[in-house]
Amino acid sequence: MPVLIAGIIIFLGAHSFTTFRTTRLALIAWFGAAAYKGIHSLVSLIGFGLIVWGFSLYRADGLIQIWTPPAWAGHLTLVLMWFAFVALASMNPAPGRIRGWLRHPMLVALKIWALAHLLANGDAGGMLLFGSFLAWAIFDRIAVKRRGDMGASRVASFTRADAIALGAGTVAYGAMIFLHPVLIGMPVFGR
Numbered sequence: 001m002p003v004l005i006a007g008i009i010i011f012l013g014a015h016s017f018t019t020f021r022t023t024r025l026a027l028i029a030w031f032g033a034a035a036y037k038g039i040h041s042l043v044s045l046i047g048f049g050l051i052v053w054g055f056s057l058y059r060a061d062g063l064i065q066i067w068t069p070p071a072w073a074g075h076l077t078l079v080l081m082w083f084a085f086v087a088l089a090s091m092n093p094a095p096g097r098i099r100g101w102l103r104h105p106m107l108v109a110l111k112i113w114a115l116a117h118l119l120a121n122g123d124a125g126g127m128l129l130f131g132s133f134l135a136w137a138i139f140d141r142i143a144v145k146r147r148g149d150m151g152a153s154r155v156a157s158f159t160r161a162d163a164i165a166l167g168a169g170t171v172a173y174g175a176m177i178f179l180h181p182v183l184i185g186m187p188v189f190g191r
Contacts, residue, residue: 001125004054008129011047012136014040019143055125059185064124073119078188080116084109085176086169095153096161103151104144110137 018024018040028036087109090098102108114134118127144151181187 001054001058001128003050004058004125004129007047007050007052007054008132009047011044011051012132014043014047016136016139019140019147021147051129055129056185058125063126065122066124066127067122069120069122077116077120080112080119081176082170082173084112084116085173086165087112089167089169089172090161090165092161092164094159094161094164095155096159096165097155097157098162098165099152100154104141104149105152107137107141107144110134111141 024036031039086098087102087105090096090102090105092099099105111134114130114137117130118134121127121130176183177188
């Protein structure tokens with residue numbers, strides 16, 4: 001599990017660094033915006049790669065089961081993941097009621113994804129991975145609020161962007177159900 005832990009620290013560390021606005025601005029001034037973005041992207045990509053590799057090593061060694069999730073947890077995870085995909089799809093910059101209601105749709109999607117997977121996975125590696133991302137998303141939402149970024153504006157009625165978010169989110173959700181065994185190595189149904 002050391003590779004997984006290193007990946008989580010690097011990936012979430014790079015993303016946590018952006019909350020230190022003064023230091024971030026100083027580095028942007030020092031390196032330039034393009035170089036800063038390139039370094040940030042490279043560090044994030046390295047962290048993500050280590051997470052994927054570390055989790056696959058962990059799974060190959062055998063899961064360390066901490067608790068057995070009840071059957072209803074899998075059903076709830078399926079429902080929550082639809083909401084996560086719709087939230088992610090509502091990041092469209094066009095104003096929409098869903099986006100305005102969520103304020104920070106990517107953070108909401110990440111929190112739902114992590115919580116849903118925590119419910120469905122009772123092993124140590126899964127709890128570490130999804131718990132870390134849930135904790136980070138909560139931390140980042142607090143950081144965003146403290147710096148006064150209230151996110152997307154509220155919209156009084158549903159818009160075309162909402163229809164796109166619902167449609168695209170639902171299509172992506174359906175695709176992921178079928179791709180999950182290929183991309184993640186775990187079937188959504190019939191574990």
